[in-house]
Amino acid sequence: MILTWLKRLGTYLFVLLGLSVLIFIISRVAPGDPARIALGPRAPESVVQALREKMNLDKPYVVQYFLWLNDAIRLDLGDSLQSRRPVIEDIKEYLPATLEIVIIAGIWMIAWGLLLGILAAKFTGTWLDGVIRVFSYLGVVAPAFVWSIILMLVFAYVIPVFPSSGRISLGMAPPPRVTGMYTIDYLLAGNFAGFKDAFVHLILPAIGLTFGGIAQSARITRGTMVENSRKDYILAERAYGIPERKMLFKYLLKPSLIPTVSVTSLDIASIFGGAFLVEQLYNYPGLARYGMQAVLNKDLNAIAGVAMVLGCVFMIVNIIIDIIVARLDPRVRMLGGEN
Amino acid sequence: MTQTIVDIRDLYVQYRTFDGQAKVLNGVNLTVKKGEKVSIVGETACGKTTTVKSILRILAPQASIPRGEILFNGSDVLKMGYSELNKLRSSGASMIFQDPTMSLNPVFTIGEQMEAVIRYSGQSGVEQKSVRHELAVKALEETAMPDPERILQSYPFQLSGGMRQRVCIALSLATPRDLVIADEPTTNLDVTIQDQVLKILKQRVEAKGCSLILITHSFGVARETTDRIYVMYAGNMVETAPTQELFREPLHPYSRALMSCIPRLSGGGMAEGIPGRLSNYHNPPKGCRFAPRCPEAMPRCHEEKPESIDVGREHQVACFLYDKDGGK
Amino acid sequence: MANANDKANCQGTVVKRDKFIQLKRAWYKFSLNKTSVIGLVIVVAVAICAIFQPWLAPYPHHAGEFVDFANVNCPPCKEHWCGTDGVGRDILSRIMYAFRGAFTLGLGCLALVVPFGVVMGLIAGYHKGQWISTFIMRVTDVFLSIPPLIMALCVCAILRPTLFNSLLAVSVSWWTWYCRLVYSMTSSLCNEMYVKSAELTGASTAHILFREILPNCFGAVFTKMTLDMGWIILTGASLGFVGMGEQPPIPSLGTMVADGAKYIPGQWWISICPALAIMIIVLGFNLLGDGVKDMLSSEE
Numbered sequence: 003m004i005l006t007w008l009k010r011l012g013t014y015l016f017v018l019l020g021l022s023v024l025i026f027i028i029s030r031v032a033p034g035d036p037a038r039i040a041l042g043p044r045a046p047e048s049v050v051q052a053l054r055e056k057m058n059l060d061k062p063y064v065v066q067y068f069l070w071l072n073d074a075i076r077l078d079l080g081d082s083l084q085s086r087r088p089v090i091e092d093i094k095e096y097l098p099a100t101l102e103i104v105i106i107a108g109i110w111m112i113a114w115g116l117l118l119g120i121l122a123a124k125f126t127g128t129w130l131d132g133v134i135r136v137f138s139y140l141g142v143v144a145p146a147f148v149w150s151i152i153l154m155l156v157f158a159y160v161i162p163v164f165p166s167s168g169r170i171s172l173g174m175a176p177p178p179r180v181t182g183m184y185t186i187d188y189l190l191a192g193n194f195a196g197f198k199d200a201f202v203h204l205i206l207p208a209i210g211l212t213f214g215g216i217a218q219s220a221r222i223t224r225g226t227m228v229e230n231s232r233k234d235y236i237l238a239e240r241a242y243g244i245p246e247r248k249m250l251f252k253y254l255l256k257p258s259l260i261p262t263v264s265v266t267s268l269d270i271a272s273i274f275g276g277a278f279l280v281e282q283l284y285n286y287p288g289l290a291r292y293g294m295q296a297v298l299n300k301d302l303n304a305i306a307g308v309a310m311v312l313g314c315v316f317m318i319v320n321i322i323i324d325i326i327v328a329r330l331d332p333r334v335r336m337l338g339g340e341n
Numbered sequence: 342m343t344q345t346i347v348d349i350r351d352l353y354v355q356y357r358t359f360d361g362q363a364k365v366l367n368g369v370n371l372t373v374k375k376g377e378k379v380s381i382v383g384e385t386a387c388g389k390t391t392t393v394k395s396i397l398r399i400l401a402p403q404a405s406i407p408r409g410e411i412l413f414n415g416s417d418v419l420k421m422g423y424s425e426l427n428k429l430r431s432s433g434a435s436m437i438f439q440d441p442t443m444s445l446n447p448v449f450t451i452g453e454q455m456e457a458v459i460r461y462s463g464q465s466g467v468e469q470k471s472v473r474h475e476l477a478v479k480a481l482e483e484t485a486m487p488d489p490e491r492i493l494q495s496y497p498f499q500l501s502g503g504m505r506q507r508v509c510i511a512l513s514l515a516t517p518r519d520l521v522i523a524d525e526p527t528t529n530l531d532v533t534i535q536d537q538v539l540k541i542l543k544q545r546v547e548a549k550g551c552s553l554i555l556i557t558h559s560f561g562v563a564r565e566t567t568d569r570i571y572v573m574y575a576g577n578m579v580e581t582a583p584t585q586e587l588f589r590e591p592l593h594p595y596s597r598a599l600m601s602c603i604p605r606l607s608g609g610g611m612a613e614g615i616p617g618r619l620s621n622y623h624n625p626p627k628g629c630r631f632a633p634r635c636p637e638a639m640p641r642c643h644e645e646k647p648e649s650i651d652v653g654r655e656h657q658v659a660c661f662l663y664d665k666d667g668g669k
Numbered sequence: 670m671a672n673a674n675d676k677a678n679c680q681g682t683v684v685k686r687d688k689f690i691q692l693k694r695a696w697y698k699f700s701l702n703k704t705s706v707i708g709l710v711i712v713v714a715v716a717i718c719a720i721f722q723p724w725l726a727p728y729p730h731h732a733g734e735f736v737d738f739a740n741v742n743c744p745p746c747k748e749h750w751c752g753t754d755g756v757g758r759d760i761l762s763r764i765m766y767a768f769r770g771a772f773t774l775g776l777g778c779l780a781l782v783v784p785f786g787v788v789m790g791l792i793a794g795y796h797k798g799q800w801i802s803t804f805i806m807r808v809t810d811v812f813l814s815i816p817p818l819i820m821a822l823c824v825c826a827i828l829r830p831t832l833f834n835s836l837l838a839v840s841v842s843w844w845t846w847y848c849r850l851v852y853s854m855t856s857s858l859c860n861e862m863y864v865k866s867a868e869l870t871g872a873s874t875a876h877i878l879f880r881e882i883l884p885n886c887f888g889a890v891f892t893k894m895t896l897d898m899g900w901i902i903l904t905g906a907s908l909g910f911v912g913m914g915e916q917p918p919i920p921s922l923g924t925m926v927a928d929g930a931k932y933i934p935g936q937w938w939i940s941i942c943p944a945l946a947i948m949i950i951v952l953g954f955n956l957l958g959d960g961v962k963d964m965l966s967s968e969e
Contacts, residue, residue, distance in 0.1 A: 020811035243431020275818030
């Protein structure tokens with residue numbers, strides 16, 4: 003069984019490698035001369051040439067790739083065009099901010115998705131099911147940025163409850179840096195006012211990202227539970243007299259969770275993707291907004307860096323999800339593959 | 342007078358489909374006494390499974406029951422409230438399904454599933470895990486399973502088909518029941534295992550003094566295992582008699598035709614089939630549903646539905662051939 | 670004494686002399702769920718708006734270069750159902766014009782993505798266990814290792830923002846879904862008897878893939894295509910939101926939402942109306958897709 007996990011890890015690393023090749027190709031395919039772009043149109047040719055050599059642009063592509071990869075593994079991702087400092091520094095600063103949002107969003111999404119899905123499955127055919135179904139359609143059809151706009155409109159302007167930009171209010175000092183995540187750092191420093199402030203700034207962006215995921219999870223959970231409830235083993239368990247409540251929350255839920263959990267990784271992907279747009283909207287200084295700016299400014303080093311980091315984060319998320327699926331489905335655990 | 346466990350009276354069941362209502366059960370009557378082993382024999386899709394599923398009320402949502410009564414130990418199942426029904430399911434009757442692969446929850450161990458069933462059976466002492474575990478082990482031992490402890494730790498996909506079906510038998514009989522229903526329990530198993538599983542089923546049911554309703558499309562199985570046979574066609578019980586009696590003298594034309602289909606080692610050539618097909622449930626024929634295929638059909642058969650007639654020796658037939666007035 | 674009537678009854682279900690029974694059955698299954706019909710209506714309505722925009726829109730010329738500072742920032746009213754934007758253009762007409770871009774994006778992307786993805790999936794599924802299959806599946810993993818929107822953004826970063834380029838950007842990740850779908854169906858269908866017998870009678874691989882296996886995947890693929898139209902349009906709108914889609918003055922849904930975001934909360938309709946339009950389109954395709962799934966499923 004350990005062998006299976008090692009094989010899987012190997013696959014993931016291979017995928018990361020493939021990603022690095024892809025990113026590299028994209029960044030080199032970009033039209034224009036990176037050195038010239040970096041220095042601007044008025045820099046003298048000699049300076050540009052010197053930069054080209056420094057950036058290894060004159061060497062064959064394959065060599066360039068390996069040099070780049072070599073640096074990347076050592077966390078040297080080059081310098082960013084926008085901030086004029088190493089990309090890795092930028093990432094270190096902005097990644098935790100985005101992680102905060104994604105974690106809150108993830109927890110919210112999973113909790114509500116499951117709950118709504120179970121309710122809809124239990125009350126199939128009633129008004130509650132209809133309402134949840136309509137909601138899940140709405141949640142799914144509106145992209146994250148639309149929800150964020152609506153939320154912003156309602157909660158920041160119409161009923162001003164939540165702030166609409168930034169990580170902390172003006173006048174608040176950021177906490178001493180431990181993890182980079184303001185909420186945790188404030189807690190660690192014992193600063194509860196700061197924690198509340200940081201948390202409140204997180205809510206609107208995070209919630210806006212979750213609607214799609216909640217809707218998706220609810221739909222799939224409901225669908226799988228309804229489908230499984232027609233299976234013979236549920237019929238048999240009901241025939242044996244196992245009470246409905248127990249059936250719902252244990253015997254029907256466990257096999258039904260599997261597709262939902264598998265899909266959760268995609269939902270987390272869409273949260274990341276949505277974050278790119280939402281952080282722009284809320285002026286939230288996270289990795290996604292940094293990446294977005296990089297895209298707009300054609301800051302290739304930064305784009306490559308962000309993409310690789312996201313690839314790694316995503317790989318970790320997928321591993322966690324695989325572990326959970328294996329825990330839920332003994333066939334996967336023991337046979338080491340999909341059934 | 343032995344106690345009657347199940348008494349189905351004049352049961353009508355229909356299913357809603359694209360082409361309209363499929364009137365599957367057309368007035369079914371069935372009685373099972375305490376300790377009696379009864380089998381229902383008939384072609385595929387004649388309503389056998391629908392009948393027994395009605396007893397436990399586990400029919401599909403598209404099904405509806407316009408008429409009829411099902412008395413289980415005296416109370417009408419169709420009028421039971423949720424808690425009464427649950428009691429029926431947990432300690433009154435149990436069911437063994439046709440496909441053992443699908444009737445066990447794939448993500449829980451055998452032990453977890455058995456203990457769950459035992460837990461809700463309403464027996465004393467089952468709140469404690471050790472008691473449940475013991476009962477589970479005992480149930481498995483009784484069905485001649487090797488190494489019950491290991492089986493309890495396994496998942497369904499790790500067991501063979503025959504073993505899974507024996508687990509299902511053990512599940513049904515782990516706690517005392519009045520009735521066990523077995524829906525073609527051996528159809529999906531290898532021939533070599535079929536015999537073994539049936540023997541175990543018969544033995545266990547007799548040992549516990551339960552009643553048994555066995556559904557099968559094989560007369561051979563019915564003969565080996567049960568005391569009384571109900572022959573079913575297109576939603577009606579056309580004939581019923583004690584096993585020996587039915588084989589000695591099948592009365593209904595359908596039963597006779599079915600019997601002649603069984604290849605015999607002693608004399609006779611190859612079996613002939615029965616011409617025609619099962620009737621259309623959406624537009625069932627007026628009168629007797631077998632009349633269109635019946636070699637001895639009379640004009641009356643196409644007009645009126647035959648009621649069950651007692652011909653003595655606990656033998657009943659639903660056929661106008663045996664009707665004293667107006668028959669042959 | 671069996672007569673003709675009994676014989677007919679004996680044949681089992683009386684065969685209706687109706688050539689259109691297949692279509693009627695399909696429609697029955699489709700329309701079992703009323704929401705699917707609503708989806709169909711929405712999609713057809715949007716398509717009509719897109720195609721016949723010059724004749725249906727109240728102010729078709731507003732979709733191009735046009736300014737009318739007299740009518741700037743009007744809230745929704747009788748003349749302008751969705752109000753006007755910052756330079757006086759009627760938002761409803763622009764939305765209807767934007768439908769064209771949306772549909773083009775969706776259909777174009779599918780046209781690229783489906784053939785390629787399906788063929789890859791067939792090959793990978795059929796040769797499961799061999800290196801080519803593993804290779805193809807790893808490649809799909811690579812393309813999926815970062816969220817599709819982000820991949821699209823990366824691609825957009827290197828290309829000029831036009832409709833075609835955003836189509837390419839979305840396609841880069843999208844083919845992988847079809848590849849995976851067809852891969853899993855093919856690898857399980859490989860073991861079916863009809864495939865084995867085709868192999869034994871010497872049928873070529875191409876024949877097996879395209880004539881035996883592909884028709885069985887058709888249902889799932891078609892359902893996914895219907896649902897994907899909505900998602901692709903959504904992704905396109907997301908790209909437009911950050912300025913990566915069609916450029917002004919050509920109206921595109923995402924760009925309109927982004928432009929309008931500045932005016933929140935004052936002139937909310939400039940953003941909200943296109944946003945609602947996006948939601949309605951995606952909703953329509955979603956409902957339609959569910960109906961298509963019901964229609965093509967073979968459950969009783």
